[in-house]
Amino acid sequence: MSGLLPEGFHDRLPPAADAATRLESHVLGVARGYGYEQVDPPLAEFADELSARLKAAGGLRDAVRFVDPVSQRTLAIRPDLTAQIGRIAATRMGHHPRPVRLSYAGPVMKLAASELDPLRATRQIGAELIGLDTVAAATEVVRVAIEALRATGVEGIALDFTLPDLVDCLAGDSLTPAQLATLRDRLDAKDAAGVAAIAPRYLPLIEAAGPFDAAIERLRASDAGKALATRLDGLVEIAASIRGQAALTLDPTERHGFEYQSWLGFSLFAKGVRGEIGRGGTYTILHGNGREEAAVGFSLYADPILDAGIGAGARRRLFLPFGTPAGIGAKLREEGWVTVAALEADDTPEAQLCTHVLRDGAPQTIQAGLAAN
Numbered sequence: 001m002s003g004l005l006p007e008g009f010h011d012r013l014p015p016a017a018d019a020a021t022r023l024e025s026h027v028l029g030v031a032r033g034y035g036y037e038q039v040d041p042p043l044a045e046f047a048d049e050l051s052a053r054l055k056a057a058g059g060l061r062d063a064v065r066f067v068d069p070v071s072q073r074t075l076a077i078r079p080d081l082t083a084q085i086g087r088i089a090a091t092r093m094g095h096h097p098r099p100v101r102l103s104y105a106g107p108v109m110k111l112a113a114s115e116l117d118p119l120r121a122t123r124q125i126g127a128e129l130i131g132l133d134t135v136a137a138a139t140e141v142v143r144v145a146i147e148a149l150r151a152t153g154v155e156g157i158a159l160d161f162t163l164p165d166l167v168d169c170l171a172g173d174s175l176t177p178a179q180l181a182t183l184r185d186r187l188d189a190k191d192a193a194g195v196a197a198i199a200p201r202y203l204p205l206i207e208a209a210g211p212f213d214a215a216i217e218r219l220r221a222s223d224a225g226k227a228l229a230t231r232l233d234g235l236v237e238i239a240a241s242i243r244g245q246a247a248l249t250l251d252p253t254e255r256h257g258f259e260y261q262s263w264l265g266f267s268l269f270a271k272g273v274r275g276e277i278g279r280g281g282t283y284t285i286l287h288g289n290g291r292e293e294a295a296v297g298f299s300l301y302a303d304p305i306l307d308a309g310i311g312a313g314a315r316r317r318l319f320l321p322f323g324t325p326a327g328i329g330a331k332l333r334e335e336g337w338v339t340v341a342a343l344e345a346d347d348t349p350e351a352q353l354c355t356h357v358l359r360d361g362a363p364q365t366i367q368a369g370l371a372a373n
């Protein structure tokens with residue numbers, strides 16, 4: 001059925017849409033347990049406001065934009081919720097004591113799809129801690145993310161740490177901006193020869209990538225000037241808090257998708273799920289008066305998780321034959337049943353995808369085969 005929706009857009013049908021709601025409430029529930037309260041910003045807002053909120057965010061290349069006939073200003077549909085949370089924290093919640101803990105869930109839209117990420121209209125669920133980007137703050141955020149994924153039934157979680165601003169931090173002023181840009185590009189491509197041609201001292205960063213402990217050791221060994229020592233110590237502490245709950249790797253130069261994250265970034269993966277299921281890290285919010293504020297957070301991507309069939313749960317629907325008194329249905333729903341009432345005499349449990357049928361006043365399982373969805 002091509003042409004019904006633009007490429008990269010999709011409908012969620014039953015039972016996947018119910019699963020999506022359940023997943024969202026599990027994640028928000030775990031975040032709520034850690035003190036994160038939900039905010040719900042609008043789908044679109046002034047483009048200049050959205051693009052200037054996070055330091056190093058690089059504009060709104062990813063956003064669908066249009067001129068609002070009412071305000072006559074350019075609006076952007078959010079491609080990511082983090083900047084909106086930053087805006088709320090910096091403005092309307094600017095007077096709240098720090099750190100502020102906020103959670104969110106909602107649709108986002110991207111201007112273009114990529115091969116790795118073919119969906120343009122997706123949903124993000126996440127949490128942001130505003131006011132700190134310390135190891136303690138990052139540890140909490142990473143824990144919430146992992147616990148939230150586990151609560152939704154995701155198994156085989158893997159977390160890949162990265163150090164998004166590492167290259168800039170090591171470069172000092174020894175490289176021109178143009179050289180730095182090429183270097184970043186070559187590091188992203190893991191092009192050892194290209195890196196060697198610009199600055200051979202960066203080669204150990206490519207070689208270090210891999211399982212966490214070994215990668216840390218290799219990085220420490222190559223860090224003669226101890227320029228990385230604090231960052232590496234921080235990573236080790238964060239990693240220790242989730243050990244055993246996720247497979248840990250470290251790719252110090254990975255920058256794809258980490259546009260605005262600062263000293264720490266991480267990507268989340270799960271067994272049996274294609275691509276990333278979430279991402280997070282530390283970043284800097286810009287206040288109107290030029291003040292900068294540290295923050296850390298994560299966003300989970302519901303679509304790949306749901307597409308892998310995780311969190312779907314089994315359907316359990318009880319068919320109430322035509323004429324069943326309303327009071328009986330009410331009592332069964334109180335007991336936790338999902339009831340589906342026949343509204344016409346010839347309706348059937350099969351047509352209503354029911355797993356159970358009310359017979360002689362009691363729910364009975366329908367023979368296997370019929371019950372399958």
Ligand SMILES: N[C@@H](Cc1c[nH]c[nH+]1)C(=O)O
Pocket residue numbers: 080081082126128257261279280281282283296297298299
């Ligand atoms: N919103 C970011 C992840 C993030 C949340 N907070 C900090 N970083 C993303 O989806 O790429």
